[in-house]
Amino acid sequence: MRLLILFIIANAALFLFGCGEEKAPEMAAVPAPEDNIFTNREWSVIQRLSPLPEAPPPSPTNRVADNLNAAQLGQMFFFDTRFSKDGTVACATCHSPFHGFADVEATSLGAGRGTRNAPTLLNVAYNQWQFWDGRADTLWSQALAALEGEIEQAGTRLQYAHLVHQYYAADYETVFGALPELEDTARFPTDGKPGDVAFDRMSEADQHAVNTVFANIGKAIEAYERLLISRNAPFDRFVAGDTEAISPEAKRGLKTFIGKGVCILCHDTPTFTDNEFHNLGVPQGPLPEDAGRYAGISLLLSDPFNGGGVYSDDTAVATRILNFLEPIPRHQGEFKTPTLRNVALTAPYFHTGEFPTLESVIEFNNLGGTGGNFVGQRERTLEPLQLSEQEKTDLVEFLETLTGESPPTHLLIKPNLP
Numbered sequence: 001m002r003l004l005i006l007f008i009i010a011n012a013a014l015f016l017f018g019c020g021e022e023k024a025p026e027m028a029a030v031p032a033p034e035d036n037i038f039t040n041r042e043w044s045v046i047q048r049l050s051p052l053p054e055a056p057p058p059s060p061t062n063r064v065a066d067n068l069n070a071a072q073l074g075q076m077f078f079f080d081t082r083f084s085k086d087g088t089v090a091c092a093t094c095h096s097p098f099h100g101f102a103d104v105e106a107t108s109l110g111a112g113r114g115t116r117n118a119p120t121l122l123n124v125a126y127n128q129w130q131f132w133d134g135r136a137d138t139l140w141s142q143a144l145a146a147l148e149g150e151i152e153q154a155g156t157r158l159q160y161a162h163l164v165h166q167y168y169a170a171d172y173e174t175v176f177g178a179l180p181e182l183e184d185t186a187r188f189p190t191d192g193k194p195g196d197v198a199f200d201r202m203s204e205a206d207q208h209a210v211n212t213v214f215a216n217i218g219k220a221i222e223a224y225e226r227l228l229i230s231r232n233a234p235f236d237r238f239v240a241g242d243t244e245a246i247s248p249e250a251k252r253g254l255k256t257f258i259g260k261g262v263c264i265l266c267h268d269t270p271t272f273t274d275n276e277f278h279n280l281g282v283p284q285g286p287l288p289e290d291a292g293r294y295a296g297i298s299l300l301l302s303d304p305f306n307g308g309g310v311y312s313d314d315t316a317v318a319t320r321i322l323n324f325l326e327p328i329p330r331h332q333g334e335f336k337t338p339t340l341r342n343v344a345l346t347a348p349y350f351h352t353g354e355f356p357t358l359e360s361v362i363e364f365n366n367l368g369g370t371g372g373n374f375v376g377q378r379e380r381t382l383e384p385l386q387l388s389e390q391e392k393t394d395l396v397e398f399l400e401t402l403t404g405e406s407p408p409t410h411l412l413i414k415p416n417l418p
């Protein structure tokens with residue numbers, strides 16, 4: 001009796017002072033399906049994973065992020081191989097619409113051979129960080145890194161500004177306003193980037209003008225990437241109430257995913273990533289040492305195109321976040337938790353691309369790592385999982401229910417290039 005009174009008083013206090021709201025709800029908003037597979041508590045965890053929010057988070061550093069004219073222009077840049085050093089590589093070379101906007105190769109071949117696996121671009125606009133090491137804090141600055149990256153497109157910003165002037169001037173000016181006087185090749189040489197004599201000799205104002213065109217190319221590409229959303233996977237239909245949308249094996253796999261497999265510790269949002277970086281001890285195999293996030297932080301902070309820089313359209317939030325970042329040794333060997341949506345389409349896996357199948361990834365997790373050559377310390381909480389053969393195949397079955405509907409096809413048709 002006394003306990004009951006205390007309980008009532010405590011609840012009244014919580015009610016009065018409003019601190020009861022933070023309590024995790026015991027009961028889910030929508031009740032669990034009546035097939036006795038999931039408890040109500042499990043069901044409320046599952047509901048955190050679906051649906052994908054209607055729109056990706058806003059991108060204040062890019063004022064044209066949601067402008068459709070910009071997206072159309074960005075789509076053309078995405079498929080245009082002229083935007084590369086030798087005219088043979090485009091974004092789509094490694095992010096193929098036919099393979100979930102990822103690459104079937106372990107490491108991609110562009111202007112050179114890289115040392116990391118190309119991630120999917122589906123739902124990429126929901127990411128807080130770009131690249132496995134998070135060295136870009138916006139999609140538009142990520143695109144610039146690819147356009148000039150030695151292993152990707154390896155061209156130069158002056159080359160790209162001239163391509164825009166030659167082939168896309170009208171569409172560009174509709175979105176971004178007047179181009180600089182690029183026909184004057186004495187002022188604006190046809191090729192070059194910082195570090196090249198041709199670029200370094202230009203006046204500061206002209207360099208700034210070219211950097212602005214370069215940044216705008218990235219902003220148009222981001223506007224296109226923001227439309228690459230894939231939703232309504234069988235898993236989403238299941239959570240929305242269609243109990244038949246996924247198989248009994250997949251349901252058991254889901255139970256393992258949020259339970260014994262502890263996958264939910266990191267893959268815990270509707271995009272199935274915590275937007276954080278972890279060291280799973282994935283071996284580098286034949287690839288060179290990779291410090292991951294540790295090196296990524298320094299690269300991000302020194303990037304003139306980061307969200308806090310002069311080419312950003314709103315530096316306030318980005319600067320606050322950047323100020324928090326520090327390359328401390330704990331980040332050695334950490335990589336970004338990737339999305340698991342559409343993961344069945346995007347083999348091979350992990351940042352190295354050395355794991356050919358979902359089975360091999362799960363076996364790696366099950367063993368609690370396999371040793372081998374990796375940088376830094378494996379996260380201490382990761383222990384062998386003791387999963388049975390059945391639990392492993394169920395997990396794969398579940399991951400296969402995360403393949404969503406592709407973005408509308410008109411966005412995927414290779415446009416007729418001028």
Ligand code: HEC
Binds near residue numbers: 093111124131143
């Ligand atoms: C030569 C192959 C290649 C080309 C060309 C290429 N990429 Fe990538 N892309 C990759 C690889 C590999 C990664 C991962 C690299 C890393 O993390 O260091 C990546 C990462 C990304 C990411 C980060 C995704 C994430 O989840 O972290 C985005 C976004 C992206 N690329 C978009 C583009 C765009 C836009 C273009 C064209 C301007 C482009 N890529 C050109 C191979 C390529």
Ligand code: HEC
Binds near residue numbers: 264277339346
């Ligand atoms: C401690 C956080 C953490 C836990 C727990 C975790 N993951 Fe991951 N997952 C990651 C990170 C980080 C990566 C990328 C690692 C890398 O490439 O170095 C990853 C990669 C993956 C990939 C490869 C995706 C791709 O595109 O390459 C799959 C599949 C995956 N995880 C599934 C699972 C499953 C299933 C479980 C549970 C059995 C699980 N993860 C548990 C953090 C985690």
